[in-house]
Amino acid sequence: MEIRKAKREDAQELNYLLTLLIRDEGNYDKNIDMNFEVTNMYENYIDDDKSIILVALIDEQIIGYIYGFIKEKDETCVNDIGILDALYVSDAYRRKGVADALIEEFKKWAIKRHLKEIEVNVLVANTKAHNLYLKNNFLPVKETMKCIIG
16 A cells, blocks of 8 residues: 555545545434535645645555645644544445554644644544544544534
């Protein structure tokens, strides 16, 4: 397996994988539109200095990716932080260390930028993702709560 920075020619495949990620999340959040398709997102971030998209490849085929960015400190925060915004691994390659390797490379990117923290949002019902992040030294810090009113 190879992990490298995404290239502009990867954008269409990355948009497709983000569509799959959103649909996976729809299994845990009924407010997600399962018909939504991402068509033009990652083209905007591949060359952005404040973000990173890494792809995992086997035989030159993208099997997973991670996307994150730097959230700059504001008046309430002391430091910039890394936001791990998206992580997806194709079904056939799950539980084979691909996600762990992507997270490790994302951490290296964050360290080189002198970030002290990385945040990720994960749906509570998605226990596999939750456990993946726990295994990679992420700790629960915040909780989003939802009240279904209708």
